[in-house]
Amino acid sequence: MTLTVDDLRVHYRTLRGEVRALDGVSFGLADGEILGLAGESGCGKTTLGKSLIRLDGRMRHAGGTVTLDGDELPLADDRAMNAYRFHKISLVPQYSMSALNPTRRVGRMIRELLASRGVSVDTDELRRRLDLVGLAPDVLDRYPIELSGGMKQRTVMVISTLLDPSVLVADEVTSALDVSNQQAVVGALTGLRDKGLVTSMIFVTHDLGLTSHIADSIMVMYAGKLAEKAPTTVLTTAPRHPYTRMLIGSLPQVGARYKDKPLSGIEGSPPSLLNPPAGCRFRDRCPLADARCAEEPPAVEVAPRHTVACWKAA
């Protein structure tokens, strides 16, 4: 296991109280695995991704542990985390388009960043890696404003993985892209893993269809908790959690037509995480729910590498 997350809880401080955005999530990330982290707005996937890198001012580590290559990460200690960031765990952020300092040439920014982390630049290696994602070396002599959106994103991918981190968190990296570019980005990310530049990866996205093309396994979250985690083919063809099933059922595949067979969504909305109700959080929207669901379902391994948090899944 590269990464082990155990009962991780991260809360947001707000005026009205603490929002339990991530409320006890456990999972493991194997060596070489790409884990797709999927779910809808407010499910906690972005919070989880952020927590592994850096808690912002409003976030509070409320419990649980994260173990990376045998070391427990000091999540709450911003300074102590610096030792792990970039070297061991790195990020391709959602805001890649604006992640580069606008007044520094890309090459100089990389040099200064590496120098600040006590690493010297291997120019040949840097060029090789740029080439790997299809960028010409002259990118280094340009200012970010001279690069297209896609070029900036690929540049950020190269920078984030320069120190060969164990875990790379890719946060909604494809959401602003056209379909044809999505394919290229997903290809580049897989390439980074295949060439061993990153050991494992967490691919955070709201797009279940896209995740299934990159991920070895997929974890679906709902309202701050894990709903289901399974190898990609298992999760997409034989999901056990009612939420996963309904979610997949609501995705129109190419060729599906309203005229032939209307699809249906999921009525209702997720509960507020300010004071989440006890029991299964999907209960109110679940067609299978019964009295037992008033009790919180534990995440159970129903088959090898297949974990489901639902009383009805066993």
Place this chain on the structure above:
Amino acid sequence: MRRYFARKLLVYALTFVVAVTVNWMIPRFMPGDPVAAMVARARVSQPEAAEAMRTYYNNLFGFDEPLWQQYLHFWGALLQGDFGISIWVFPTPVGDVLLDALPYTLGLMIPSVLLSWFVGNWIGALSARRKVLDNTVLPVGYVLTAMPYMWIAVILAWALGGQAGWFPLSGGYSLDIQPGWNTAFALDALHHWVLPFLSLFLVALGGWAIGMRNMIIYELESDYSSYLSALGAPQRLIRRYAFRNAVLPQVTGLALQLGVLVAGALVTEIVFAYPGLGSLILASIQNQDFFLLQGAFLFIVIGVLIANFLIDVVYVVVDPRTRTGMAGGTS
């Protein structure tokens, strides 16, 4: 980049035309008979001077000519460097009077503006996101920036000049010293320079510090700062980048503040009877010397335009985006 400068120069040219036109229009379109009023109000003691004034005004305004001709003549004279004759120091040309005063104003303004800008930005950058400093720098900054220039000048003169007796209260140099290129004069001039400089410096300092503090907080929240933090870059580097980028709007701010800074210099000179443009303006108002006043106005406008252009050049140097021709720049 060429477009950027072309645009700027167009604005400055237009500004100059507008300023000259305003200058020409006001005496003509204000209610009343300006010549009679001026001669009557001038209270010139020598009769020949009063007569010369009357003839001179009538010739110059040329009220029997059509307006457009008056306007063209005005421009013609201006382009030959003719700002008219001063009444206060009759019959010295206004241009000469102003040129004599100019070094004092520039000598006061340039160091105070530049130093307050650099020191203010430095203090502001230090205080951003540092609670103790922030809590002291901000209130002091606001008090400073809210002070009228002349008041801080009066207070400084009273405290450091009058009470403590460290510095002279007025003038650009002692009356018993002849201006010249020698050490004695230089030291004396410097001695007189300190208090006016300090007043200008202090008021402007507060504003720059506050501006920088706010800008740097904004930069520290930006995406590139978050990205650097996510990669574990030390605060030192992140602050350096934030400072570098927060300086850009401060350069623009310098251009925006020029008018205010000039105004501050004028009233400060008046407090200290410092022999620059400000004192000339006061004298011209007290003596109803309108040619001198209008000449001073044009001098100030030209100075501000030149300064604006220099700031534009600096902006292009510090912001690579203007050079790549992809972003607009200051205005």
Place this chain on the structure above:
Amino acid sequence: MSTRPEPAPEPAAAPSTPAAPSEPAASSAPAAPSTPAASSAAPAAKPGGEWLHYAVRNPKLLIGSFLVVVLLAIGLIGPVLLDNGNPNEYVGPQAAPPDGTYWMGTTTFGQDVYAQFVHGLRATFLVGVVGGAIAAVIAMLVGFLAGYRGGLVDEVLTMLTNVVLVIPALAVLLIINAYMGVRSVAVQGLFIGLTSWPWAARAIRAQTFSLRTREFVDLARLSGSGTWRIVFREIAPNMSSYLFMMFILLFGGAILIASSLDFIGLGPTEGVSLGLMLQSAQQWSALQLGMWWWFIPPGAGITAIVGALYVANVGLDEVFNPKLRES
């Protein structure tokens, strides 16, 4: 008359790319800072509620507005409580330091400095209100029109704004006032307003520019609303906090520039203002005579008004702009 603290730039509104539904920040409203999971339909405070929460807890805002209100009250009530009408009358002993009768002493001519001060406060507030309001109105007209219409209208108005911006306001005011025989506080305010609007117009234009691409503006057009209705009913309410802060800065700026004019000798020809007090103190050598009670109060009055306005403004900025809040 000093480096004015402009409101901090607002973060770019509305994302331009078809961004994914991201968590936790769901709403992109500039006025209501988003909270995590705000999308859940829990009955929450209305948008105003949140800033009010911060407003009553913001010491800068509270102290600043308290000071302004106190000074305004002194300016309004003070003159009423004094029985003599004209503050420039020679009523007391000459050049007397403060005592029980003349709280702030008297001038070389025996004028009551306190009487001048309270009347001066009144004039100073008046010039601030008139100058600030006129500048704000012009700035809004120019800024809204340029920002909303765009195109040629924008180019022309921006050019005009830049031209007026570059001309030093005080220099123009010098010329205008010098040629005016009789000057009143209101006319002084008028001309200050006419020359000090450009920076505010630029700021409003930029804000309007980013707001007009928001889809609720399109929707208002689809509901048959006209240009000015959209500007004042849709766009302006979204930047009301910004407009208010801008007015405060224009108000403070007008006071400072008026005091400079007064000081140079181009103040109102009738009555008294804080700037005129400073001018006569300077003219009659209060400094050399050590009559600190003559030149300290007017300057302190101006500094207090303007400083309190600025501090209240920072408080407001922090209330509306979560990025600037401490911690």
Place this chain on the structure above:
Amino acid sequence: MLTLDRVTKTFRAGAFGGGSTTAVDRVSFSAAPGELVSLIGESGSGKSTIGRMVLGLTPVSSGSLTLDGERVRPGKDFYRRVQGVFQDPFSCYNPVFKADRVFALVRRAYHPGVGDTEWADRVERAVRDVRLDPGQVLGRYPHQLSGGQLQRLLIARALLLDPRFLVADEITSMLDASTRIDVLNLLAGLKDRGLGVLYITHDLSLGTYLAERTVVLRGGRVVERGDTQKVFGNPLHPYTRTLLAAVPRIGRPWTEAAPVDACAYHAGGAAGSGEDLHETEPDHFVACAHLPDCGRTRP
């Protein structure tokens, strides 16, 4: 009937001279009442510009755009007949006002004579029509509602005007998967009321789910259009094929787009320069595969 005939939009870079860019280039298609046409394209395809031109929010540079034979003239009368719903539900509501103000605006402009109770009734009916519970959504601020609820309220708003034509621009791209399908179903249901709908999207699978007819755009030009099943069942233009191949599908890996043997436009016997589309079969039009370099690469 909405008809676009060689509609073109050029944007000038600056008001004083400067360059210009063509966002929409001689686009022609039509949409009948009771028909849902989807406009599919990636960013920069000009699809949203077309939507804005149909709504009169952006003037047409050249060509003709007519509704029932009349030219688009933005104004009260026009917006009684044509309405729009946009991409970002959070940006569609003025954040400082309550969400149901969008209804009040409609009432002010179009139904000032309707009494309070009568209007409340109508609003309630429209809200129920989009399958929302009036008690849960009326009287709330936008940030208290979910994206799906807000988007449905906007459809209800459009329905209050009883328009003939609706432009739906990326209305589900900000919504979650589980709620967006209901909004799409609602849109599909509008056809039964006789509305013509222009559905603009970058998501091919959503387009094919709803539309009878499809227009595929690239760089401001139509590359292929016609009956949805013909266009995507038998894509003739290489770009349509690339687009189709790039859509991520669950449980099926990405495949290479099938290569195009010959330019369907010229192989079909069209002799033009490729600026007009060629009808290869009934209601299936395709542009030259080599545009915009047609004349140069063709032997």
